Amino acid sequence: MPADIAARRLLGCELVRQLDGKEVRVRIVETEAYHEADEASHTFKGRTKRNVAMYMDPGHLYVYFIYGMHYCCNVVCGPKDTGAAVLIRAVEPISGLDEIEARRGIKGINATNGPAKVCAALSIDAQLDTHDLNTQPLRLIQKPPILTDNVVAAKRIGISKAVEELARFYIKDSAYVSRV
DNA sequence: GACAAGATTTGCT
DNA sequence: GCAAATCTTGTCG
Secondary structure (H helix, E strand, O other), X not given: OOHHHHHHHHOOOEEEEEEOOEEEEEEEEEEEEEOOOOOOOOOOOOOOOOOHHHHOOOOEEEEEEEOOOEEEEEEEOOOOXXXXXXXXXXXXXXXXXXHHHXXXXXXXXXXXXXXXXXXXXXXXXXXXXXXXXXXXXXXEEOOOOOOHHHEEEEOOOOOOOOOOOOOEEEEOOOOOOOOO
């Protein structure tokens, strides 16, 4: 599946994280597509030691460390060996909110409205790189696609290349979107 | 073996 | 609004 299509489909899907026997469930409200022909993608210059996860089968997780203090996570959308993935930019807590707020140290929408915040809230780090999202302790629950009318395509942010690409998608009216 | 850059967040001016 | 924090990977010598 092309990355931009996968990015749209992931909106509304749920992530279920097992933490110390407790379950944290969130809904994906903002995503961004990256593929091998994308100048801003980690796979633009081909396969490297770091991005091997992006060349795995769809449904795997690609986690990378950035700016010396943050993790960001992507869902590989495949097909295998194409180096395409979708960055999870923001999520909306469904259950286990206490766990998230305790882990982030802050409450409200500011706890999960950013790529690195999502990882922090769900305790996602380098150990989950190449993780299969159909297995514990982190699973992706597929949901019916969101109505096109409720999906907004926007220019990308936070990068220095291919900024004009309309590769960022978010659920209209969601209060958890990182930026409008 | 060394250096610059980066898909961000936070706090201070 | 801007700059700092902080480290891994890729590229170059």
